[in-house]
Amino acid sequence: MVNWKIGEEFNPAKQLRNLYFIYFVITIIFSVLIWYIPLAFMVASWITLIISVPLLLILIFVIYWIPKFYTSISYKLDSEEVEWRRGVWFKNTGIIPYNRITNIDIAQGPISRMLSIGSLKIQTAGYSNPNQGWGNSSEITIDGVEGFEELRHIIMDRVKGKKPVGVQTFEEPIGKPEDLPERIIDELVEIKELLQKISEK
Structure with a gap:
């Protein structure tokens, strides 16, 4: 094991x-x-x-x-992210925070099955793949894993404990419902002022 x-x-x-x-x-x-x-x-x-x-x-x-x-291939599970390294002459490294991971697929061909190994294809939100465009795609693959099901569960357990990237929380409206249009206008005015400050820089 x-x-x-x-x-x-x-x-x-x-x-x-x-x-x-x-x-x-x-x-x-x-x-x-x-x-x-x-x-x-x-x-x-x-x-x-x-x-x-x-x-x-x-x-x-x-x-x-x-x-x-x-x-040259190595992987590491930190408390906040997955890290990978590989490459003989040209070294490649990468880090994926758990809160960007959306899913992990398991890939196992016939020869891999005979050798009792599999690969974990880590899917992330908003990753750009030149061949697939924007959306969910495999950013890294953890190859040659014996207990691939167990490793998948370990990573997904850590993913479940993290707040997804890009998620925002909104407070419940305070006051009367008829005040809501006024608050929306105030928010829009603030956004407009912020955009003006950015364009002036």
């Missing part, structure tokens, strides 16, 4: 690294070997060699890069 402690970083399960390698092998088989093997029989050996050298370099690079990328 995985234990997540508030304020302590945790890394994805080791199965995530295996998943990356499995995806890599599948990509090689269906994107490279299906044309490389027939081509090797049809063209001269020196052409095959020219093609093979860069392919071999790419294979070596990816085999080196996958473990490096895996070890």
